[in-house]
Amino acid sequence: MTTTSATSSIVSALGAGSGVDMTALATNLANAQFQLRNERLTLQSEKVQRQISVASEIKNALSILANSLGDRVRVGDLSSQASVANSSVATASTPAGATGSGSYSLEVLSLARGQTLSSPAVANATTTVGAGSLTLRFGQTSGSGFTEDSSQAAVTIDIAAGATLTDVAAAINAKRSGVTAYVAQTVDGATLVFKGAEGAQSGFIVEATETAGQEGLAAFAWNPSAGGDASRLLAQSADASFMLDGLAMTSKTNVTGQVAPGLVLSLKGTNAGSPTTVAFSSPTATIADAMQDLVTALNEIIGGLNTATDPSTGDLAGDSGARALKRSLASLGTEVIMPNAAAGAPRTLSDLGLSVQRDGTFTLDSARLQATMSRDPDAVSAMFTTGLYGVYATVDKISRNAAKTGDPGTIGGSITRYQKLSTELAKATTKLAEQQETLRAQMVARFAKADTRISQSQSTLSFLQSQIAVWNKSDD
Structure with missing residues (x-):
């Protein structure tokens, strides 16, 4: 509040003695002194923002192309289905x-089917069934025998005292052993149903260990090799x-x-x-469409690159990341993208009719593409998969490499560099504004003192003029 009052006092007093607007004068002088540096920083900031925007557009366009191509490959219509x-x-x-x-x-x-096994019926799902444990052993079962598969570990399920039929089913399911259980309400009462995974070796037997004084789990035990009731085997596991x-x-x-x-x-x-x-089925038509779409998308990207790197007007003229991306795209036609292809099979995009012109743009030789697909359709289809090699893998690699922010020789690295420069320019602009304001304030203070002295001089002159006038009048 004190600072504001003092400033207002100075501003209102300035010019009172000289008749000159000292505040405006100080502001104009400070603006003039810092004008060139402010303009230079503004131009630099605007250029850096354009560089960030243009580089980001190119990087994003390449990423969109790679993602779109990947989505189309994953749909599967570019390979034999x-x-x-x-x-x-x-x-x-x-x-x-x-x-x-x-x-x-x-x-x-x-x-293939899984084993289904039932237990003897009890009154209802809330009937207590004893305590102890049930053990599942896996292998191949039949109505009269069981051959255990020693490669599969047995599973033991603990059954607490007071457990009901529903509790036993829940305990079995909690083990996630491949065997599930549920309670079925039949005409004879509630029955526990065990269901195993598909496959002949996914059959199982049930062993019971009872807690003394809380017997009952033995009713769930079943082993055809030990005289188990064959009628309880509702379905035998099979391949x-x-x-x-x-x-x-x-x-x-x-x-x-x-x-x-x-x-x-x-x-x-x-x-x-x-x-x-x-x-x-043969994906000939969809591959031809995809190749034409690829050429169109690549030309949009290279067109943006050519404009951005124009030596006279390009915002990315001389940019190392932009140059590296242009080199990568220029070699796209001749790069071997199927290194493990059989002799005589297509290995490059040029084998599919893609060629690069002198200005970096791409064209598609449809006749060559059709000839390659007619000669070796399986090998062409193999180029359009999500594997380590192929059209998608190659474009995706270029996109990912270009997006690396830690590599100064990539578009991503260029964006990082420009963003850092933008931050530095913003700090420099703030610092320059502070320096300009300091100079303006200093000039305001100096001009205030000068204006005071002028006011005092004018008062003295006015007094002398009045005295001289009095003297002259006395002489008359």
Whole structure:
């Protein structure tokens, strides 16, 4: 408050003696002294902001291209996709990075299933059933025998005193052993139902250990090798059995492994005696569209780069990150993107018709692309997967390298450098403004003193003029 009053006093007093607006004079003089430096900082700040904006646009455009290409590859329409003529028998898929071709006959003889075992019935789900523990041992079961699989660890479930049938089911489920349980209310009463995982070796037996004085768990024990009631085995565990091109195959689950190159089956039903066909489709048309889209997107990026790096007008003229990105894109056509391709198979994007012009832009030779796809469709499809090599992996690598903020030779590194410079310029601008204000305040103070002296001189002159006038009048 004191500072404000003092300043107002000075401002109101300035010019009172001389008639000159000393406050405006001080401001104008300070502005004039700092004008060139302020303008220089403003121009530098504006340029740096343009550099950040342009570099970020290029980096983001490249990232969007890589992500879009990855999304399209993952959809699967750029590689051969298998389909099953009778979808009620099975569906087909292709693992990431794999490709398939041709057609196969498929005959599903039986589906994989898990073991289902019931317990003797009790009154209801809240009936107490004793205390102790139940132990599950895994292997291959039948109505009359059990062969344990020693590679699978036994699972013991502790049953607390006072446990009900519902509590036993919850304890089994809590173990997450591959065996689940639920309580079924049947016409005979409440029954505990055990359900195992798919596969012949996923069968199980149940052993019981009872706490003295709290017997009852023995009713859940079941082992066909020890005279267990065969009627309690509601379903026996089994592997899936099927024929592919007449070759007998099995699977522990209804989702098979890769039974042929690029082919995984999800078995749904049986068709013994009535084989269906599994066939791979050719993605020729979608690959041609994708290549044209790639060329269009690359040309948008290189167009922005060319404008930004123009020696006369470009905001990124001489920028090391921009130059490095241009070099990477310039070699895109000839870079080997399928190093493990067989002899004679396409290995580069130029094999797919991509070429680079003198100005860095790209063109697509559709005739060459079609010729390559006709000659080796499987190898072309293999270039459009999410594997370590291929079109997507190459573009994604360029994008990720360009985005590295810690490398001064990348667009990402350039953005980091410009952002740091922007911060330094902002600090310099603030410091210069403080210096300018200090100078203005100093001049205001000096001018206040000068104005006071002028006012005093004018008062003295006025007094002398009055005295002289009196003297002159006396002489008359």
